[in-house]
Amino acid sequence: MKSKKTLFGTLTLTAMLALTACGGNSGGTTTTEPTTGTGGTTTPPTTSEQPADTAISGSILAVGSTALQPLVDQVGQKFMEENAEVTVQVQGGGSGTGLTQVSEGAADIGNSDVFAEEKLDADKAAELVDHQVAVVAMATVVNKDAGVDNLTKQQLLDVFSGKVTNWSEVGGADKKITIVNRPSSSGTRATFEKYALGEKVENVEGSIEQDSSGTVKQIIADTSGAVGYLAFSYLDDTVTALSYDGVEPTDENVQSGEYPVWAYEHMYTKGEPEGATKAFLDYFMTEEVQNSDVTELGYIPVSSMEVKRDAEGKVVQ
Amino acid sequence: MNAKTADKIATGVIIFFAIVIVAILGGLLGFILVRGLSHISWDFLTSPSQNFKAGGGIGPQLFNSLFLLVLTMIITVPLGLGGGIYMAEYAKENKITGFIRLVVEVLSSFPSIVVGLFGLLLFVNTFKLGYSLLAGAIALAIFNLPLMVRITEQSFRAVPREQKEAGLALGLSKWKIITSILLPVALPSLITGTILAAGRVFGEAAALLFTSGMTTPPLDFTDWNPLNPRSPINPLRSAETLAVHIWKVNSEGRIPDAKDVSAGASAVLVIMVLIFNLIARWFGRFVYRKITASKQVN
Amino acid sequence: MENNKAAANNKRRGFARHQREDMIGKIYTYLCVLMLIVVIVSIVYFVASKGLATFITDGVSPFEFLFGTHWSPDGTNPSFGALPFIAGSFVVSMLAALIAGPLSICAALFMTEIVPGKGKRILQPVIELLSGIPSVVYGFIGLTVLVPFISTVSGGNTLGYGVAAGALVLSVMILPTITSIAADALASLPRGMREASYALGATRWQTIYRVILPTLAPSLWTGIILGIARAFGEALAVQMVIGNAPFLPKSLLTSASTLTSVITLNMTNTSTGSVQNNVLWSMALMLLFMTFVFIIIVRLLQRRNKL
Numbered sequence: 001m002k003s004k005k006t007l008f009g010t011l012t013l014t015a016m017l018a019l020t021a022c023g024g025n026s027g028g029t030t031t032t033e034p035t036t037g038t039g040g041t042t043t044p045p046t047t048s049e050q051p052a053d054t055a056i057s058g059s060i061l062a063v064g065s066t067a068l069q070p071l072v073d074q075v076g077q078k079f080m081e082e083n084a085e086v087t088v089q090v091q092g093g094g095s096g097t098g099l100t101q102v103s104e105g106a107a108d109i110g111n112s113d114v115f116a117e118e119k120l121d122a123d124k125a126a127e128l129v130d131h132q133v134a135v136v137a138m139a140t141v142v143n144k145d146a147g148v149d150n151l152t153k154q155q156l157l158d159v160f161s162g163k164v165t166n167w168s169e170v171g172g173a174d175k176k177i178t179i180v181n182r183p184s185s186s187g188t189r190a191t192f193e194k195y196a197l198g199e200k201v202e203n204v205e206g207s208i209e210q211d212s213s214g215t216v217k218q219i220i221a222d223t224s225g226a227v228g229y230l231a232f233s234y235l236d237d238t239v240t241a242l243s244y245d246g247v248e249p250t251d252e253n254v255q256s257g258e259y260p261v262w263a264y265e266h267m268y269t270k271g272e273p274e275g276a277t278k279a280f281l282d283y284f285m286t287e288e289v290q291n292s293d294v295t296e297l298g299y300i301p302v303s304s305m306e307v308k309r310d311a312e313g314k315v316v317q
Numbered sequence: 318m319n320a321k322t323a324d325k326i327a328t329g330v331i332i333f334f335a336i337v338i339v340a341i342l343g344g345l346l347g348f349i350l351v352r353g354l355s356h357i358s359w360d361f362l363t364s365p366s367q368n369f370k371a372g373g374g375i376g377p378q379l380f381n382s383l384f385l386l387v388l389t390m391i392i393t394v395p396l397g398l399g400g401g402i403y404m405a406e407y408a409k410e411n412k413i414t415g416f417i418r419l420v421v422e423v424l425s426s427f428p429s430i431v432v433g434l435f436g437l438l439l440f441v442n443t444f445k446l447g448y449s450l451l452a453g454a455i456a457l458a459i460f461n462l463p464l465m466v467r468i469t470e471q472s473f474r475a476v477p478r479e480q481k482e483a484g485l486a487l488g489l490s491k492w493k494i495i496t497s498i499l500l501p502v503a504l505p506s507l508i509t510g511t512i513l514a515a516g517r518v519f520g521e522a523a524a525l526l527f528t529s530g531m532t533t534p535p536l537d538f539t540d541w542n543p544l545n546p547r548s549p550i551n552p553l554r555s556a557e558t559l560a561v562h563i564w565k566v567n568s569e570g571r572i573p574d575a576k577d578v579s580a581g582a583s584a585v586l587v588i589m590v591l592i593f594n595l596i597a598r599w600f601g602r603f604v605y606r607k608i609t610a611s612k613q614v615n
Numbered sequence: 616m617e618n619n620k621a622a623a624n625n626k627r628r629g630f631a632r633h634q635r636e637d638m639i640g641k642i643y644t645y646l647c648v649l650m651l652i653v654v655i656v657s658i659v660y661f662v663a664s665k666g667l668a669t670f671i672t673d674g675v676s677p678f679e680f681l682f683g684t685h686w687s688p689d690g691t692n693p694s695f696g697a698l699p700f701i702a703g704s705f706v707v708s709m710l711a712a713l714i715a716g717p718l719s720i721c722a723a724l725f726m727t728e729i730v731p732g733k734g735k736r737i738l739q740p741v742i743e744l745l746s747g748i749p750s751v752v753y754g755f756i757g758l759t760v761l762v763p764f765i766s767t768v769s770g771g772n773t774l775g776y777g778v779a780a781g782a783l784v785l786s787v788m789i790l791p792t793i794t795s796i797a798a799d800a801l802a803s804l805p806r807g808m809r810e811a812s813y814a815l816g817a818t819r820w821q822t823i824y825r826v827i828l829p830t831l832a833p834s835l836w837t838g839i840i841l842g843i844a845r846a847f848g849e850a851l852a853v854q855m856v857i858g859n860a861p862f863l864p865k866s867l868l869t870s871a872s873t874l875t876s877v878i879t880l881n882m883t884n885t886s887t888g889s890v891q892n893n894v895l896w897s898m899a900l901m902l903l904f905m906t907f908v909f910i911i912i913v914r915l916l917q918r919r920n921k922l
Contacts, residue, residue: 059546061447066569069532070368077535087546091448091555092532094883096892103886106445119886178774183859184689185884185891200690208776208858208870211569211880223766223774233369297369324818331729334721335738338794341787342741345748348756399647407644417648419910420655426841426906427658428848430875434882434899435658438665442887459654466651490633492640520749523850523875527882563751564851567758576759583752590747 057085058276064091064098064111065187067231068265071134071297072111078293079283086276095119095187102268103128108277110268113187115311128268133284134299136231137262138192139241139249141217143226147173150243157197159227162204167225179207180219180228186211191263192229194313196244229261233298251300257307257315264309265299346587353584356577362585365535366562371574375582377533380549381450381556382519382589385529388454388552389518393461394511400462401469406495425463432460433524441528448555453529457518464517468510472503509601516593520586522560530555531565559586659903665893666900669695673890680897686861688881688891695894697874699863701901704873706864707778707853708846711785712793716839719790720828723797728809728823735798742798746791754852757784762856769868776858779867784852789842796838800831833920837913844909848902850875874898 062072069092076088095112096119102110103124110116113136116125140156142148146167151159158164159177168174181203182189193200203209210216213234220226221238232249235241241249244261253259273281283289290301308316360374367373400421408414436456446452476499484494532555537547545551557565563582566575669675675695683696722742726735757780766775804827812822828835858870859880878895885892 063448066531067571070571073368073532073535089534089546089554090532091530091534092883093448093530094885096886096889097883100887106442106447119889121889180774181860183880183884184687184861185881187884190689200687202687202690203860203862205860205862205865206773206869207860208774209860209872209880212567212575213571214573214575215567219774222763226774320818320821324820327820327823328729331721331724334718335725335729335734338718338722338738338745338790339741341790342745345756345787346744348760349752352759396647396650399644400651402640403644403648407641417651420651423906423910424651424655426844426848426910428850428875428902428906430848430850430878431662431899431902431906432658434878434896435661437882438661439657459658462651462654490636490640492636493633495640516747520747520752522749522751523879526851526879560749560751563755564855567755567855579755580759583755586749586752590749591744594743594747 055085056083056276056279059087059089060109060277060280061107062088062090062098062109062111062267063093063101063107064109065095065113065265066092067113067136067187068111068134068267071265071293071299072109072267074297075284075289075293076280078289079280082283083276083279086280088280094185096185099128099268102270105270108269108273109281112266112268113263114190115264115266116268117311118190127270129270129272131267131269131273131281131284132264132302133267133281134265134290134294135254135262135302135305136191136265136299137249137251137254137259138188138196138229138231139235139261140196140244141220141228141230141235141239141241142167143175143220143222143224144240145173145175145224146177146227146240147171147175148242149240150246152245153196153198156244157199157201160197160204161201175225178223178226179204180216180223180226181207181209182216182229183209183211187263188213188229188231192261195263196229196261231298232300254300255304255306257305260315262300264302349580349583349587352580353582353587356581357584361581366533366578367572369571371572373572373574373578375559375562375578375585377536377549378557378559378562378582379585380536381529381533382558382560384550385450385453385457385525385556385558386515386518388450389457389461390511390515392454392458393465393514396458397462397465398469398507400466402473402495404466404470405473406491406499421463421466424459425467427460429460429521429524430526432456433527435459436524437527446553448528448530448532449553450529450556451552453525453556453558454552456524456528457521460521460524461514461518464514465511468514469503469507472506472510473499475506476502505601505604508604509597512593512597512600516590516597519589519593520560522558522564525558525561526564529558529561531557531561531569533557662896662899662903665896667897669890669893669897673893675890675894680894684863688894693890695890697877697894697898697901699861700872700874700877700898703778703857703864703871704847704875704905706871707781707785707857707873708843710778710782711789711846712839712843714782714786715790715793715842718786719793719838719842720797720835722790722794723801724823726798727801728819728827738794739798742791742794745787746795750788750849750852751855753784753788754855757852757856765868773868774858774870775868776856777866777868777870778857778864780856780858781853781871781873782867784856785846785849788849788852789845792845793838793842796841797831797835800834800838801827804831833916837916837920840909840912840916844906847905847909848875850879854879874902 069090073090076090080086080088095114098110099112099116099119101107103120116128148167148171151170155170164170165177167177213230216228217230217234217239220228247253247259249259254262269277290303294301362379363376364374365376433456436452440446440452440455441448480498480502481494484498534554536549538549540548541550542548543550546554559582563579566572566578670677680695680697682698683694684698685694685696686699687694722738726738761780761783762775765780766773808826809822812826853873854876857876859872859876860870861872864871878898882895
């Protein structure tokens with residue numbers, strides 16, 4: 001008898017769990033609905049339409065880029081401290097996941113390393129509103145024994161497309177070139193190819209693909225003749241960061257627009273953001289966040305940029 | 318070469334290989350423990366992980382692994398028990414049973430990453446659970462179900478026929494015999510098997526990348542209302558387990574001390590698996606002794 | 616005694632209760648079995664529907680997918696040749712079996728033939744622990760010990776990431792699978808068979824390779840096939856050490872990819888519904904398909920075993 005009881009006990013427990021799960025879920029969607037709503041529709045009065053003087057409330061789900069996740073997480077926690085009625089949930093999962101989920105309405109904010117146009121169909125991308133919250137710049141990085149400190153765009157392309165296989169061919173030491181690349185779907189790679197090489201290149205035989213910047217840095221530091229690319233925040237004296245067409249990879253050169261290898265970190269919403277989501281994104285753009293959290297994590301504040309870029313990569317002043 | 322020499326050489330080779338295997342295990346355990354134990358402290362086990370700074374702990378990850386294990390077992394045990402009882406007691410030797418056996422075999426051979434992808438498609442996306450503990454638990458349950466069915470079937474089949482016949486002689490219904498005669502006898506091996514299966518769940522990562530996710534929201538360990546998003550026991554929050562954390566810090570992570578954190582986390586994982594193994598053995602023996610002892614009293 | 620009392624009670628309450636209990640039991644167990652079938656059917660259905668979309672909706676040629684060697688999903692002229700990954704999966708899992716197979720069979724022989732009893736007491740827990748170590752831990756050790764080691768051995772010319780590292784990590788991971796199946800098979804061998812051989816004056820080794828191994832060949836192959844199946848589907852440990860370059864594995868020391876490593880690295884970075892994402896599902900379908908192939912091989916081997 002006793003064992004039977006425990007058996008049914010577990011069964012009921014499972015059922016209860018399923019119930020709470022459903023309850024929790026529907027609860028979640030009702031609170032997020034107003035903020036994800038495709039705008040314009042006749043939504044009944046919701047948190048988003050409450051007068052401005054009441055406290056902001058609601059829950060925000062931001063999904064996407066693993067590179068951007070730590071920043072959003074940190075800002076989200078600060079935002080929650082200031083607004084007790086708001087919960088910000090940040091999930092990783094990659095830029096593709098983030099864009100898909102925000103486009104389907106499953107998340108309020110889709111974090112992405114690349115423009116939505118590069119991952120989604122044109123009509124789906126058109127529904128999304130871009131919020132550029134930070135700038136990430138990348139430098140070409142080589143092992144110290146490569147003997148180079150500057151490469152032109154053409155030389156860089158030759159190296160990464162495998163036309164050049166020894167550093168001596170581009171004015172460096174007599175060392176074999178070993179390429180440490182990123183996976184083809186990686187935002188870091190997309191940025192590097194687009195703005196440093198000017199075109200997509202195929203992997204070279206003998207190269208490897210790594211997704212982790214920490215691992216990439218370690219491999220380059222440890223392997224003779226290795227080359228790769230890293231965000232500025234990873235640069236230190238264990239590796240050599242190369243100048244690009246004679247321009248040093250520094251924050252100032254990025255801000256002035258002289259150093260071109262950089263990209264925006266995007267937070268996409270479906271339609272114009274409302275309510276808590278809008279408040280959160282506005283908070284992200286305040287000087288308080290841009291000049292502390294953003295720089296602390298090695299990004300460059302968007303507000304400090306003297307140049308702007310559109311999705312095609314064209315620079316606009 | 319005569320037969321005697323060949324025999325000696327072959328024996329030598331076999332013994333050598335056996336020693337190699339023991340050495341591999343010794344080397345692995347030694348490496349993990351030496352490398353990892355120095356990094357394990359109370360602080361490491363309880364403090365939250367860091368995203369980009371050194372010095373993070375594995376507190377939430379450890380909690381997630383344990384909680385996910387509980388959720389998984391709540392789903393797996395009743396289903397696996399039912400399936401196993403069917404196979405042992407109800408199934409007739411016919412084509413349908415053969416088919417079900419095939420299903421169990423196929424299910425147990427599916428790569429865990431495929432089960433994870435299925436979870437992503439159905440639970441995370443279609444059912445809109447998002448990256449969540451619940452989606453992860455269901456995926457792990459699917460992954461673990463065939464094993465549980467097999468354990469149950471074997472445990473029930475191992476019960477002596479006489480026990481069952483005694484029940485039949487008493488005029489009990491079949492279900493009554495199963496629950497009040499066979500189950501208690503099968504229980505020790507059931508529990509041992511379940512604990513070993515739990516150890517497997519504990520270290521699983523590939524199925525979880527796409528279901529329970531690679532991030533954990535900041536947890537408030539004073540809030541135990543499962544509906545609150547910051548509550549540790551909210552089944553709809555995303556949760557990065559210990560095993561997933563090891564993979565993440567090595568493959569996508571930003572923290573500079575990834576190697577130390579993974580070494581520490583690996584040591585914790587391995588120690589947990591060792592503990593599961595020991596408990597399973599100890600418990601099996603304990604219950605066995607208790608049951609046989611109580612019989613003597615009767 | 617208690618059982619007797621309970622039984623008497625039950626009898627008194629009559630037949631209806633009896634039937635109701637049986638009904639509950641039947642419904643419960645049948646539902647559980649039904650669940651199993653529903654799960655497997657839906658896994659196959661969902662993965663297949665996504666995996667086939669690459670060819671049906673996106674118009675990628677299945678021929679290109681299976682035999683194309685050029686992988687460039689994001690290029691200006693995207694091409695989806697997945698042969699490098701299919702080949703990579705086969706090469707690392709076969710190599711792993713090549714290393715683990717002999718080792719495992721020796722371990723099983725050690726347990727049952729060389730030092731029966733004692734050998735088992737030593738090796739059995741070792742094998743169980745090896746199978747209990749989580750795959751990410753194997754990956755991590757591969758990354759921190761094996762990869763630098765291979766790099767040093769090769770004279771520092773390679774990074775150490777590659778086919779060799781992947782196969783070695785996998786071989787340790789499938790050791791327990793093959794060993795336990797081989798040991799079970801050896802244990803099931805009738806005692807008389809060995810004694811007959813010894814009685815004819817055969818040495819132990821002659822007995823092993825003339826009598827035991829041929830008799831058990833189907834079972835041993837079953838173990839090896841299941842080991843390959845496990846290696847084929849293993850994802851994270853391999854991904855961490857293989858280097859992930861999308862090329863056919865040409866040498867042991869060059870970086871390559873497997874089906875699982877490509878899926879792991881790119882699944883979350885691509886958006887659902889895009890061809891870059893769908894093609895990953897096609898690879899998952901390929902993994903499913905191979906699972907069925909491995910099971911069919913095992914079944915055929917078992918049939919031979921019975922004859």
